[in-house]
Amino acid sequence: AQSVAQPEDQVNVAEGNPLTVKCTYSVSGNPYLFWYVQYPNRGLQFLLKYITGDNLVKGSYGFEAEFNKSQTSFHLKKPSALVSDSALYFCAGGDYGGSQGNLIFGKGTKLSVKP
Amino acid sequence: SQTIHQWPATLVQPVGSPLSLECTVEGTSNPNLYWYRQAAGRGLQLLFYSVGIGQISSEVPQNLSASRPQDRQFILSSKKLLLSDSGFYLCAWTKRWNRGIRSYNEQFFGPGTRLTVL
Numbered sequence: 001a002q003s004v005a006q007p008e009d010q011v012n013v014a015e016g017n018p019l020t021v022k023c024t025y026s027v028s029g030n031p032y033l034f035w036y037v038q039y040p041n042r043g044l045q046f047l048l049k050y051i052t053g054d055n056l057v058k059g060s061y062g063f064e065a066e067f068n069k070s071q072t073s074f075h076l077k078k079p080s081a082l083v084s085d086s087a088l089y090f091c092a093g094g095d096y097g098g099s100q101g102n103l104i105f106g107k108g109t110k111l112s113v114k115p
Numbered sequence: 116s117q118t119i120h121q122w123p124a125t126l127v128q129p130v131g132s133p134l135s136l137e138c139t140v141e142g143t144s145n146p147n148l149y150w151y152r153q154a155a156g157r158g159l160q161l162l163f164y165s166v167g168i169g170q171i172s173s174e175v176p177q178n179l180s181a182s183r184p185q186d187r188q189f190i191l192s193s194k195k196l197l198l199s200d201s202g203f204y205l206c207a208w209t210k211r212w213n214r215g216i217r218s219y220n221e222q223f224f225g226p227g228t229r230l231t232v233l
Binding site for chain 2 (some may be wrong): 030032034036041042043044045046049051088090092094096102103105106107108
């Protein structure tokens with residue numbers, strides 16, 4: 001069965017420090033992966049995606065993620081965290097070239113950036 | 116461009132009352148549509164999805180039902196609400212990107228409805 005895992009329920013970072021939100025996947029075939037961000041009482045917003053090509057993907061608000069096939073990971077990173085980055089982050093994935101399967105979501109990681 | 120709407124934004128309902136949440140998508144045709152529930156700001160629970168008018172797949176058996184009376188309209192309903200139905204309800208649609216023999220799905224979310232059952 002295909003799955004996406006976010007091993008941390010919460011990540012705490014001081015403002016100005018680098019942040020990492022972890023995501024690992026188990027997808028048959030060729031994976032494609034997304035990161036979404038959700039602010040309180042809002043829908044999920046797209047941050048970035050990996051389909052094919054460069055393993056390092058840059059997205060909105062200074063975020064980037066690196067696709068690592070050997071470690072089956074797609075960690076979200078930012079060099080310098082802002083208090084406004086505090087939100088709930090979701091990793092999602094599927095099989096590029098697979099059938100009409102639904103996107104699989106991780107359980108979410110709450111990022112808290114303290115001033 | 117495509118947009119997705121949900122209403123109402125917030126709803127407070129007594130236990131045992133009926134429910135109807137509506138979702139509409141503009142700017143696309145024949146989208147796959149989804150209803151998710153999110154409890155206490157945590158993970159997404161897929162409730163229903165639809166690949167076409169009148170076609171509903173239920174992921175979790177429960178007190179809720181869904182209908183798709185029109186191509187771009189998706190409705191979540193209940194005849195009698197329970198306390199446990201409280202939560203944040205999200206509607207989403209999927210755009211399928213085709214690249215040669217391969218393809219992938221990108222999902223777009225509505226603003227959500229906060230439902231409180233008292």
